[in-house]
Amino acid sequence: MVFTEATRAMAWKELTDKMRNRWVLLVAFTFLLFTLMIAYFGAAPAGVTGFRRMETTLASLTSLVSFFIPLMALTLGGGIIADERERGTLELLLASPMSATEFIVGKFLGLLVAMTLAVTVGVGAGAGLLSIKTGVEGMLTFVRFLVNCIILGLIFLSISLFVSVLLYERSRVVAFTVLIWLFYTILYDLGVIGIVLITKGEIGMGPFTALLLLNPVDVFRLLNFLGIGEFRLILGLTAVEFPEFINTTFLLGVSLVWLGVPILGTLLLFRRRYQ
Amino acid sequence: MFVLDGVTKYYRDVRGVEEISLTIRQGEFLGLVGPNGSGKSTLLKIMLGLLRPNSGRILFNGEPVDDRGWRELRRRIGYMPERISFYDNLTGLETLRLFARIKGCEVDETVKRLLPGDALRRRVGGYSKGMRQRLNLAQAxxxxxxxxxxxxxxSGLDPSGRLEFYSLIEEIREQRVLTVVLSTHLLAEVEERVDRVVIMRDGRIKAEGSITELYKRLNLPLKVYITVKGRDTVLEDLLRLEGARGLLYKNGYLIAEVPPERKMSLLGLLMEKRERFEDIEITEPSLEEVFFGIH
Incomplete structure (x- = not known):
């Protein structure tokens, strides 16, 4: 039994907390600002400003959110154990009839809703405003992009929960989450580029794809790349051919593994440590 | 009845508690005292199922408590941790509802009454220390x-807050049968309230029993405080009592110790010479003296 009253109570508490401390509002506003700025100034390097088509805007937005969403999700979930410990509520919750699974799942659900709400409202409002200028064409692409954003957020949220249980001291959690963020958003891809350069491009598409699948940020980029019609064209990657099995369904499956493994690890570690 | 039977807990090589056997009777008010690091917190955590002992058994109403049993048992235990600040963004009532949902119960009127005025509607972030303790008790x-x-x-409450807290506990105990396990280093609090004291040191129980039993077992002396009128030979008279010992005799003020079995002789002596005293006070040994008397 996972979705018990205790699970729902924990989820409600997390969501209420994030609503009342204005986290949801702040993140939603930031997304709205990003969306509108990218929509208006996205083509500024080419000497053009003004609202562009939805797909063009989303292609530019992908680069930005692939940095911002992991950072937001890591900071959102990284402190869950440290916060409870500092407040003194962790011991009290553990001494209650609630199980470790109910505690972790409840926390995850609450944060999941808070994050989904912030991203949907922020990006959604931006897209809504954009559609006034550009029409509703491309709204389906927008919904796909939004779902991909939420999946990316959930993956990093589950990683942050694992870090939270693993390290549980706030300072160590903060340091480690920054390291994880740097690794997946910048260092990993630099490493992949390095490998490609060292092997003079002879690495082969199979190993190259496998390397990309080992980074959830790259999985997110691939999902947008394959799933959103004009991305290849916009990004100038029409010549890139991935193996046949790399399709949206496969990538969603990989995302599910990226989401599930840290959550499972969190549950096992938490149960071992606290129950 | 809650029984700890030969419970031992080590943190790697460091002893938490060792060979603790303790029976807590229904409706009893038990005081757990000891210096920092004596094993009180470890023992409480074992009683709450937060720590698993390396050896020994825990029984509740005669049945050993297993993994499933803990969940059921926790429904019957109210826990009030020492340091807790709760969630600043929730109101008092929301906090109580949160814990009620976790425990699978309702927030009843008795519990609500612990947070007077508009405290239930206010956010916990604005609560005083005393009000947080009330909320802590209410959730427990x-x-x-x-x-x-x-x-x-x-801890952290002023003297009136402390009095108020224990009156609340007494009020609740008058209404229904409630077993209370109180862990504290404030011996004076325990002395006046508990049915039985367990004194812990170095992870072991050094002594247990009612306060009176512990006094008798240790045979600690009575203390006599006397202010005499001018110069007097009262100390010499007192020291004639077998086992008596003078601690201070200065400027007409005298402190002496007399064995408890000489209590009647002491009273007789004091009555006989009462004209020579300005003031007299006789005190029984305090729990603090019992505590330090136990090695």
Whole structure:
């Protein structure tokens, strides 16, 4: 039994907390600002400003959110154990009839809703405003992009929960989450580029794809790349051919593994440590 | 009845508690005292199922408590941790509802009464220390537990806050049968309230029993404080009592110790010479003296 009253109570508490401390509002506003700025100034390097088509805007937005969403999700979930410990509520919750699974799942659900709400409202409002200028064409692409954003957020949220249980001291959690963020958003891809350069491009598409699948940020980029019609064209990657099995369904499956493994690890570690 | 039977817990090589056997009777008010690092917190955590002992058994109403049993048992235990600040963004009532949902019970009127005025509607972030302690007690009492575990419940409260806290506990105990386990280093709090004291040191129980039993067992002396009129030979008279010992005799003020079995002789002597005293006070040994008398 996972979705018990205790699970729902924990989820409600997390969501209420994030609503009342204005986290949801702040993140939603930031997304709205990003969306509108990218929509208006996205083509500024080419000497053009003004609202562009939805797909063009989303292609530019992908680069930005692939940095911002992991950072937001890591900071959102990284402190869950440290916060409870500092407040003194962790011991009290553990001494209650609630199980470790109910505690972790409840926390995850609450944060999941808070994050989904912030991203949907922020990006959604931006897209809504954009559609006034550009029409509703491309709204389906927008919904796909939004779902991909939420999946990316959930993956990093589950990683942050694992870090939270693993390290549980706030300072160590903060340091480690920054390291994880740097690794997946910048260092990993630099490493992949390095490998490609060292092997003079002879690495082969199979190993190259496998390397990309080992980074959830790259999985997110691939999902947008394959799933959103004009991305290849916009990004100038029409010549890139991935193996046949790399399709949206496969990538969603990989995302599910990226989401599930840290959550499972969190549950096992938490149960071992606290129950 | 809650029984700890030969419970031992080591943190790697460091002893938490060793060979603790303790029976807590229904409706009893048990005081757990000891210096920092004596094993009180470890023992409480074992009683709450937060720590698993390396050896020994825990029984509740005669049945060993297994993994499933802990969940059921926790419904019957109310726990009030020492240091807790709760969630600043929730109101008092929302906090109580949160814990009620976790415990699978309702927030009843008795519990609500612990947060007077508009405290239930206010956010916990604006609560005073005393009000947070009331909220802490309220959450512990939800679901009408059979056992209430209090870990340093009055730390940080002023004397009136402490009095108020214990009056609340007494009020609740007058209304229903409630077993209370109180862990504290404030011996004076325990002395006046508990039915039985367990004194811990170095992870072991050094002594247990009612306060009177502990006094008798240790045979600690009575203390006599006398202010005499001018110069007097009262100290010499006192020291004639077998086992008596002078501690201070200066400027007409005298402190002496007399064995408890000489209490009547002491009273006789004092009555005989009462004209020579300005003031007299006789005190029984305090729990603090009992505590330090136990090695």
């Amino acid at each position: 009492l939800m679901g009408t537990p059979d056992i209430l575990v209090l870990d340093e419940p009055t």
